[in-house]
Amino acid sequence: MEFQKKTLLKTVDLTKRFGGLVVMNKLNMQVTEGEVHGLLGPNGAGKSTFFNLVTGVLKPTSGKIWYDDVMDITNAKPHKVAKLGIGRTFQLNPLFGDFTVEENIMAAQFLHPHSTVLQVYFNTPTYRKNEKEAQKSTNDIMEMLNMTAIKDVKAAALPHGYQKLLGVARALAVKPKLLMLDEPLGGMNPEEIHFTLDAINTMNKEIGITILIVEHNMQVLDICDNVTVISFGEKIFDGTAEEVRDDKTVNEVYFGGVEYD
Amino acid sequence: MKKNSKLLSILPYAVILVCFLIIPTSIDKMFWYAAFISILAKMIASVGLRMVSLGGDMSFAMGAFMGLGAYGAAIMVTKWSFPFWAAIILAAVFAAIVAVLTGIPFARLRSIYYCMTTMFLGIFLIYIFQSFDWTGANTGIKQIPKLFGGKPAINYWYFLALAVVCIFCMWRFEKSRIGNTLKAIAQSHEVAASMGVNERFYRLMAIGVAAFFCGVAGASYALYYGSVVGSTYGMTLDLWIIMFFMVGGKDDFFGPIIGAALLGVVNEGSRTFGSYAPFLACAVLLLVAYLLPGGLASIPRTIKKAIDDKKMKQVDISAFSSGSDGKEA
Amino acid sequence: MFTGTIWLGIGVNTLMLASMYIMAALGFAFIFNMLGAINLAHGNIYMIGAFIAYAICYYTGLPNWLSILIAALITAAFGLLLERFAIRPFKDDFSRIVMVGVALMFIFQTSATLFTGTKTLSIPLLAEGTVRIGALGISNQKIIMFVIAVVILAIVLFITNKTKLGREMKAVSQDRLGAALQGIPINRVAAIVCAIGCGIATIAGGLMGSYQSLSSGMGDTITLRILMLVMMAGAGSMNGIIVTGLIMGFLDAFFPVLLSGSLATTVTLFVVIVILLIRPKGFFGHEM
Numbered sequence: 001m002e003f004q005k006k007t008l009l010k011t012v013d014l015t016k017r018f019g020g021l022v023v024m025n026k027l028n029m030q031v032t033e034g035e036v037h038g039l040l041g042p043n044g045a046g047k048s049t050f051f052n053l054v055t056g057v058l059k060p061t062s063g064k065i066w067y068d069d070v071m072d073i074t075n076a077k078p079h080k081v082a083k084l085g086i087g088r089t090f091q092l093n094p095l096f097g098d099f100t101v102e103e104n105i106m107a108a109q110f111l112h113p114h115s116t117v118l119q120v121y122f123n124t125p126t127y128r129k130n131e132k133e134a135q136k137s138t139n140d141i142m143e144m145l146n147m148t149a150i151k152d153v154k155a156a157a158l159p160h161g162y163q164k165l166l167g168v169a170r171a172l173a174v175k176p177k178l179l180m181l182d183e184p185l186g187g188m189n190p191e192e193i194h195f196t197l198d199a200i201n202t203m204n205k206e207i208g209i210t211i212l213i214v215e216h217n218m219q220v221l222d223i224c225d226n227v228t229v230i231s232f233g234e235k236i237f238d239g240t241a242e243e244v245r246d247d248k249t250v251n252e253v254y255f256g257g258v259e260y261d
Numbered sequence: 262m263k264k265n266s267k268l269l270s271i272l273p274y275a276v277i278l279v280c281f282l283i284i285p286t287s288i289d290k291m292f293w294y295a296a297f298i299s300i301l302a303k304m305i306a307s308v309g310l311r312m313v314s315l316g317g318d319m320s321f322a323m324g325a326f327m328g329l330g331a332y333g334a335a336i337m338v339t340k341w342s343f344p345f346w347a348a349i350i351l352a353a354v355f356a357a358i359v360a361v362l363t364g365i366p367f368a369r370l371r372s373i374y375y376c377m378t379t380m381f382l383g384i385f386l387i388y389i390f391q392s393f394d395w396t397g398a399n400t401g402i403k404q405i406p407k408l409f410g411g412k413p414a415i416n417y418w419y420f421l422a423l424a425v426v427c428i429f430c431m432w433r434f435e436k437s438r439i440g441n442t443l444k445a446i447a448q449s450h451e452v453a454a455s456m457g458v459n460e461r462f463y464r465l466m467a468i469g470v471a472a473f474f475c476g477v478a479g480a481s482y483a484l485y486y487g488s489v490v491g492s493t494y495g496m497t498l499d500l501w502i503i504m505f506f507m508v509g510g511k512d513d514f515f516g517p518i519i520g521a522a523l524l525g526v527v528n529e530g531s532r533t534f535g536s537y538a539p540f541l542a543c544a545v546l547l548l549v550a551y552l553l554p555g556g557l558a559s560i561p562r563t564i565k566k567a568i569d570d571k572k573m574k575q576v577d578i579s580a581f582s583s584g585s586d587g588k589e590a
Numbered sequence: 591m592f593t594g595t596i597w598l599g600i601g602v603n604t605l606m607l608a609s610m611y612i613m614a615a616l617g618f619a620f621i622f623n624m625l626g627a628i629n630l631a632h633g634n635i636y637m638i639g640a641f642i643a644y645a646i647c648y649y650t651g652l653p654n655w656l657s658i659l660i661a662a663l664i665t666a667a668f669g670l671l672l673e674r675f676a677i678r679p680f681k682d683d684f685s686r687i688v689m690v691g692v693a694l695m696f697i698f699q700t701s702a703t704l705f706t707g708t709k710t711l712s713i714p715l716l717a718e719g720t721v722r723i724g725a726l727g728i729s730n731q732k733i734i735m736f737v738i739a740v741v742i743l744a745i746v747l748f749i750t751n752k753t754k755l756g757r758e759m760k761a762v763s764q765d766r767l768g769a770a771l772q773g774i775p776i777n778r779v780a781a782i783v784c785a786i787g788c789g790i791a792t793i794a795g796g797l798m799g800s801y802q803s804l805s806s807g808m809g810d811t812i813t814l815r816i817l818m819l820v821m822m823a824g825a826g827s828m829n830g831i832i833v834t835g836l837i838m839g840f841l842d843a844f845f846p847v848l849l850s851g852s853l854a855t856t857v858t859l860f861v862v863i864v865i866l867l868i869r870p871k872g873f874f875g876h877e878m
Contacts, residue, residue, distance in 0.1 A: 078454035094449040107445045111457040120438045174456055369870045377821045378866045385859035392853040500692050507685045539700045546693035550686045
């Protein structure tokens with residue numbers, strides 16, 4: 001294990017303005033392969049903007065986003081970004097409410113294995129093989145996240161914690177190298193937080209997915225290796241999870257002391 | 262159990278098909294042949310509309326795509342003396358190409374703006390044909406050599422076969438993963454994109470497929486009827502196709518089929534009342550709107566749900582408790 | 591190529607058509623803005639209102655202006671029923687509201703066709719004679735139509751901008767739930783607005799019916815115009831339809847001078863579609 005670890009995601013001077021409002025100012029950060037990276041910040045710090053910039057929903061005003069050391073994904077479309085191996089969940093977690101849990105995960109098995117439209121339409125052997133593979137991987141994901149028992153329940157009827165977890169399961173089905181979780185703990189009770197953190201840890205340690213968590217809940221520090229903290233679109237801290245607890249600026253931002261003028 | 266439910270799901274299609282086999286051949290043949298040919302053509306178009314609606318937005322331009330097929334075939338047969346089969350296929354391809362090309366800028370529009378602007382588009386496309394003398398201006402194209410010599414019986418069997426083939430092709434489209442992907446896009450296009458789905462490509466494909474089958478139906482109808490007049494394919498036809506789709510129910514593949522069959526038969530059958538005819542069809546529309554929120558195809562579903570409700574609830578509860586046990590362990 | 595006289599003529603026609611379109615569209619636009627519901631039958635109320643005015647005028651011998659006024663009151667009462675039975679139950683269900691709208695549309699059209707038969711009907715002119723400006727003659731009828739429209743629009747603008755009803759309408763169109771929580775009786779406001787809209791549409795229909803002849807097809811024509819100008823204005827804008835109404839009026843006054851019948855409509859439709867593609871939510875609209 002003495003290889004130089006790859007930088008999976010790297011932003012260079014990433015800036016986003018909406019009219020005159022600067023929501024992200026020259027952000028430089030990087031996510032190394034294999035780690036759990038936390039992107040923390042209070043509400044309105046620009047965390048969701050960062051997410052949307054990386055996944056191609058928004059276009060940056062200036063700056064670059066590099067993926068896997070060499071690939072420039074600054075202006076890529078959302079579905080292209082997904083194709084490259086960046087999976088994501090959503091803060092407000094829009095599920096396919098009409099689909100069951102199983103159908104939700106099956107629908108997400110769109111790229112891996114991918115069948116072309118003609119293969120699908122004419123039900124070719126390749127397609128049938130792919131579909132079997134997708135079914136198997138769906139079963140694996142459901143098993144890993146303890147969802148097999150509720151596979152036939154409509155997503156809209158699930159309790160909140162399970163809906164969030166289903167969002168993660170669906171992002172996993174994209175078979176990402178980098179999984180980006182947008183506020184995975186939002187609106188959860190302590191028990192749900194506990195099992196979600198467990199699930200994230202399992203994904204990182206057992207499957208080896210690199211994870212980027214965006215949160216304002218400091219509890220994620222328990223599972224993070226490295227942490228970046230932003231406030232009002234500016235980076236105020238970059239370091240390990242242990243260091244962040246003692247950092248003065250971060251404490252100021254989180255627990256008051258910051259001056260709003 | 263599984264085999265049973267599969268049989269049950271085929272049953273309604275079989276019933277409709279048998280009705281279409283028996284009714285026109287048993288009573289007043291000339292009248293019902295003509296009526297059913299028109300119903301079948303519109304049925305294909307309203308199933309086509311369902312293909313578009315899978316992606317989340319309803320197009321109000323389906324009648325115009327039929328019109329494109331009709332005009333295309335009429336021009337090819339009268340002016341360039343193409344054989345029938347080539348004219349029908351090429352006209353349908355023409356309709357599909359126009360639909361996809363116009364669909365590219367239209368992807369910017371959403372919800373009600375999409376519906377209304379496609380309606381303007383439909384009227385616009387037909388008005389183009391009505392504006393130039395070469396395409397017959399307001400009087401349309403007349404004296405097209407008729408399909409199968411204009412014999413009603415053969416034409417009827419042709420249209421019935423055509424409808425079965427077209428609807429089967431679209432059924433495959435919906436029931437395959439393509440249909441599922443479109444349904445996913447309809448529920449949340451952001452999430453679909455995050456899974457790697459090229460949303461725009463899929464929606465354009467749906468509208469292309471729909472327009473192709475509308476084109477086939479329109480082209481065949483023009484050649485059967487022997488003339489094309491632009492006003493036939495205007496706003497009224499668009500609205501009728503949408504009514505077939507909505508009366509049948511928009512949550513079910515069977516919806517537009519039963520809608521077109523019932524409303525079409527009511528509409529054509531009431532021709533005997535002369536100018537009062539549309540009242541009966543409007544009564545059906547109002548009844549369905551007030552009494553059946555999910556359309557005709559939702560009747561068995563509503564009944565089944567009422568029966569299953571209690572049982573389902575128990576299953577859900579037990580599923581959750583075992584799930585949480587697993588995660589605590 | 592265009593002389594001053596032609597431009598002046600186009601200008602006069604623009605104002606006249608725009609004022610009629612705006613009056614016909616008001617009711618539709620109010621309901622669309624407030625409830626997000628499209629009432630496809632509205633254009634045909636304009637048509638049926640004109641027929642009612644004709645019938646009153648023809649059978650009772652009342653003067654034409656009084657007939658139009660009575661017809662407006664009748665359709666306004668009908669508007670209350672329309673809101674109660676065709677819009678309120680289906681507010682959030684697009685497909686059912688379209689179904690009911692289309693059913694009413696066909697019912698009105700069929701009734702009108704049955705009434706007309708093969709005759710050509712027309713409400714007597716409100717005013718004879720013409721005013722001459724240089725080489726251009728403007729009929730008094732057009733002037734009267736425009737004056738009536740301006741007066742009515744001024745009243746409507748006053749209601750929407752200055753009165754309690756107007757403030758309630760604005761609140762509902764911005765946030766229906768919020769307005770309901772504030773205690774605004776949405777249903778009652780919608781019913782009043784629908785009634786006013788139907789009445790004004792009937793006045794427009796009656797005026798057009800005395801300027802041109804009556805036909806059951808005039809409902810379809812105006813429905814298309816209403817949809818185009820309301821979509822161009824966008825959801826949630828009360829004053830926007832005046833601007834888009836002028837655009838619509840200009841397109842319908844300008845192109846027929848240049849091009850023959852169908853081609854003029856084609857070009858008009860094309861312009862509207864392009865505008866909507868450039869501004870997908872209309873000029874003044876917000877997200878629905």
